[in-house]
Amino acid sequence: MGGMAERITPADVALVARLARLALTAEELELYTGQLAAVLEHARDIEALELDGVEPTAHPLPLRNVLREDVARPGLDRAEVLAAAPAVEGERFAVPRILGEAP
Amino acid sequence: MNGPALAAAAAVRGGERSAREVLDEHLARVEERDGELHAFLNLTAGAAREAAGRVDEAVAAGIDPGPLAGVPVALKDNLCTRGVATTCGSRILEGWLPPYDATVVRRLAAAGALIVGKTNLDEFAMGSSTESSAFGPTRNPVDPSRVPGGSSGGSAAAVAAGFALLALGSDTGGSVRQPAALCGVVGAKPTYGLVSRYGLIAFASSLDQIGPFATTVADAALLLDVVSGHDPADSTSLAGAAPRASEALGRGVEGLAVGLVSELASAEGLDPRSAARTREAADALAGAGAKVEEVSVPAAVYGLSAYYLIAPAEASSNLARYDGVRYGRRVDGADITEMYLRTRSEGFGAEVKRRIMLGTYALSAGYYDAYYGKAQRVRTLIARDFEAAYQRFDALLAPTAPGGAFPLGSKTSDPLLMYANDVCTIPSNLAGHPAVSVPFGTDDAGLPLGVQVLGPALGETVVFQVAAALEAAAPGVSR
Known part of the structure; x- marks a missing residue:
């Protein structure tokens, strides 16, 4: 396992913001870089722990896949679900253009 | 063992009081004081009156309406209510009407409860003060210049102010127990998986658990017993x-072994009074016949660091759906x-973006x-480390929050500084174990403090048993 990374930079924060689909102003970028650095710095206290051979815990319960009988049953009411959407076309969710202009 | 919710349900089931009368009494308090406190984002008085009518009709017809007959209950606004706005304290869900009810909502209705409204919370339950709500903060009923804690601050305040006899919140890192402590009420985080999360809007799925608020341990146990149990939808x-x-509320603690968690009782940043109250609580249980000793849970001190990586990681994935x-x-x-980009940047507040x-x-x-x-x-x-401690102890004790409101x-x-509020509550979430916060005295400013009883997975019976003994031994809150 590698050690903790170097201090987080504004470029790192800009990248994660883009990945998470968040637009930041220059001011926000500076603010969040400092705040995220402080939280990550605090997390350094676990860096010194001897963790080789310790299994990670993803979940408190030892759960396996939970399956049910493959039997059709009623789902949510389609009209009610579509009524909650910002934009619909017929019985579908409508979204803005996904592909760019053709060359 | 008693409490006002148990008493109200008994009176309504016995025909001594009408559900409508119990409801109106609570709605009058909301009317009087919620303008100042802002515990509710949305009051559902009309639906509650209809539910009260059905309860009263059932009683008149000789039908038992259930264990929460006529009991006003408040719901944290991250629990889905069909056709009733559910915002998570966020602009991004403003105006959304869920197409289904959370399982806990169905169970409450089936038990005869009256759902009086949806309570304020930190946005997407991320926070410890209810100040990150997009709709403005909630104020602490004990001292309105102070926060009620969070993230379930609205639910805690609603019970503390007498707006509802019971409330549900969700606890991912302490979000039921910490506001309960700060508002001077009882709050519990059950064992992970005990209460269905179907219809609880996800924050960190491996940690989130719905829990009860009440003014007494017995009332909190009543509510938990109504909503717990297997649900195929989760x-x-x-x-x-x-x-x-x-089950064991009145049995006392004679013969039980209770450990005081050294690392949490002396956690960094703890108000000395909070540490002292926890030790007094340990002494009180010893006085009541428990065998009390200090116990070390060494890894507990790393809980805060682990949590503030795990919970945001899960949140970043869960919140991708918006x-x-x-x-x-x-x-x-x-x-x-x-x-x-525009939707998420305008829809989410600063704390949610940060996480x-x-x-x-x-x-x-x-x-x-x-x-x-x-x-x-x-x-x-x-x-x-917890498992090792539970080899020797039936339950453990720790402070709930570092200090008062x-x-x-x-x-x-x-x-x-805000995250540090959760230092004593987080370890139970990471382990998936139950814990109950019980009001136990005050700080030097007269503000309520809480002490937690922790137990092993599915140890609710003994945890509530010890909590009831602690409640019986607690110094009063005089302010």
């Missing part, structure tokens, strides 16, 4: 019979990427092992 719901929180396509707010853009970015970073290529992977291994250590605005500019 794949993380535990199969098998649920432990009964109410993309302006299927529900909630959309801010249009020239193409879909611009729509996503999404932190989680995205902790999960990103090159950092995954260093942050998320390490935090998950620390989680294993914490669970192991703090003034509004005093911790909002420093995220780490």
Whole structure:
């Protein structure tokens, strides 16, 4: 396992913001870089722990896949679900253009 | 063992009081004081009156309406209510009407409860003061210049102010127990998987658990027993019979072994009074016949660091669904990427953005092992240390919060300072174990403090048994 990374930079924060689909102003970028650095710095206290051979815990319960009988049953009411959407076309969710202009 | 919810339900079931009368008494208090406190985002008085009518008709017809007959209950606004706005304290869900009820909502209705409204919370349950709500903060009924704690601050305040006899919240890192402590009421986080999360809007799925608020331990146990138990709609719901929180309330603690967790009783940043109250609580249990000793849970001190990597990581994934396509707010853009960016940037507040970015970073290529992977291994250590302690002890004691309620605005500019509120509550979430916060005296300013009783997975019966003994021995809150 590698050690903790170097201090987080504004470029790192800009990248994660883009990945998470968040637009930041220059001011926000500076603010969040400092705040995220402080939280990550605090997390350094676990860096010194001897963790080789310790299994990670993803979940408190030892759960396996939970399956049910493959039997059709009623789902949510389609009209009610579509009524909650910002934009619909017929019985579908409508979204803005996904592909760019053709060359 | 008693409490006002138990008493009200008994009176309504016995025909001595009408559900309508109990409801009106609580709605009058809301009318009188919620303008100041802002515990509710949305009052559902009309539906509650209709439910009260049905309860009263049932009683008149000789039908038992259930164990919560006529009891006004408040719901944290991250619990889905069909056709009733559910916002998570966020602009991104403003105006959204869920197409289904959470399982806990159905169980409450089936038990004869009256749902009086949806309570304020930190946005998406991320916070410890209810100040990150997009709709403004809630104030602490004990001292309105102070926060009620969070993230379930509205639910805690609603019970403390007498707006409802019971409330539900959700506890991911302490979000039921810490506000309960700060408002001077009882709050519990059950064993992970005991209460169905179907219809609880997800924050960190491996940690989130719905829990009760009440003014007494017996009332909290009553509510938990109504909502707990297997639900096929939640794949993380535990199969098998649920432990009964109410089962052993009057039995005292004679012969039980209770450990005081050294690392939490002397946690960094703890108000000395909070530490002292926890030790008094240990002495009180010893006086009541328990065998009390200090016990070390060494990895507990790393809980805060592990949690603030794991919870944001899970949140960054869960909150990816708010993309302006299927529900909630959309801010249009020239193409879909611009729509996503505008929707999420305008829809989410600062704390939610901070955690999404932190989680995205902790999960990103090159950092995954260093942050998320390490935090998950620390989680294993914490669970192991607790298991070792439960070889020797029936239950453990720890402070709930580092101190009493703090003034509004005093911790909002420093995220780490706010996160430190959760230092004593987080270990139970990471381990998936139950814990109950019981009011136990005050700090030097006269503000309520809480002490937690912790137990092993599915140890609700003994945890509530010890909590009831602690409640009986607690010094009163005089302010």
